[in-house]
Amino acid sequence: MSYFDTVSLAPADPILSLTEAFKSDPNPDKINLSVGVFVDQSGTTPILDTVKEAEKRLLATSKTKSYLPMTGSPAYASLTQKLVFGDELAASLQGRVATLQTPGGTGALRVAADFIAKNTSAQKIWLSNPTWANHKGIFSAPGLGLDTYDYFDSDTLSLDYPAFLKALENIPAGDIVVLHGCCHNPTGADLTPDQWEDVARIAASKQWIPLVDFAYQGFGTDIDTDAASARIIAAAGLPVFICQSFSKNLGLYQDRVGALHVVTDDAANHANIVSQLKISVRVNYSNPPAHGGGIVTTILSDEALTEKWHAEVAAMRDRIAGVRTQFVDALKAAGVERDFSFLKEQKGMFSFTGLTKEQAIALREKHSVYIVDSGRINVAGITNANIDRLVAAIKSVL
């Protein structure tokens, strides 16, 4: 008998376990399109030049490794608020935004979940159908009830806007609605700024609270256009949670850097909100890691570096858009009859291919091509070196 005999085998993570399996696959031609990580044409996840420059400056100027405050660096908070809201709106929200520097976007989501469970009357968290696989685990961890709202039409593989609006109209007051700020994960089907106006209008009239998961700013259209979601909702005076990540747009995957912005509709609540957020931070990770935040702060506080970073984000975005066209054309040229042209319209790193779970498993087991069982692919993982093999593998499982 072991003390741990009571421990059962947990289900594997639907995304990260695939990278584990990929790593132990001996096939030299294996392809990983599962986890959302950008690679360049050579198949490398690069360290951005702006990040290298910021690290150089940090190395030269850092004087301590002492703890950050529980809420993180105040300079980081102010700069990330400006990035999300734009300068003008950020200024007008002063006194109404509580910002935490968090370990990645996941850390921001988890603290938000804790805060919501302990401090609000939300009965349920509403997730898009489908959504990022980890949302369910994060929001159920502190005991919150979950439900889903209609978003995607799996027949047309595109946004089902009427069904989405109808679902939003029926969400009870006080509940939390998790929205994807841009580059919807997993479908790549985004809302236009006009559609975000509809979302804000419905949130105001039905009095549910938006939580914007904002992990891909700059990967959709550009840094400012992609922020329409957060800006339209915050400008409408609504309470909102925004969970920001720098994993993708700064390539800081392993540095775990993000932010949680809680916007209140009444500045009188601000201090209480901050005090409760601090409780959640303290019991989870005490205070945030500093290095990634230092990089973000260095870049965003320097105009020239910020401009260079915008160009780096544009280059990553353009590569992904180019791959989408190349992939659709290659499938067609290989004689694949199914029309995949919808992939060109989707935004960000991910696309829902419409491939079934059985086809995803066959891709993995027969061809060493790793995609999520839902049929999601990370388009940013396709390169000139693997596209022909990928297309042949897909053709053979269809």
Ligand code: LMR
């Ligand atoms: C993804 O969806 O692949 C990324 O957000 C990485 C992750 O943590 O799942």
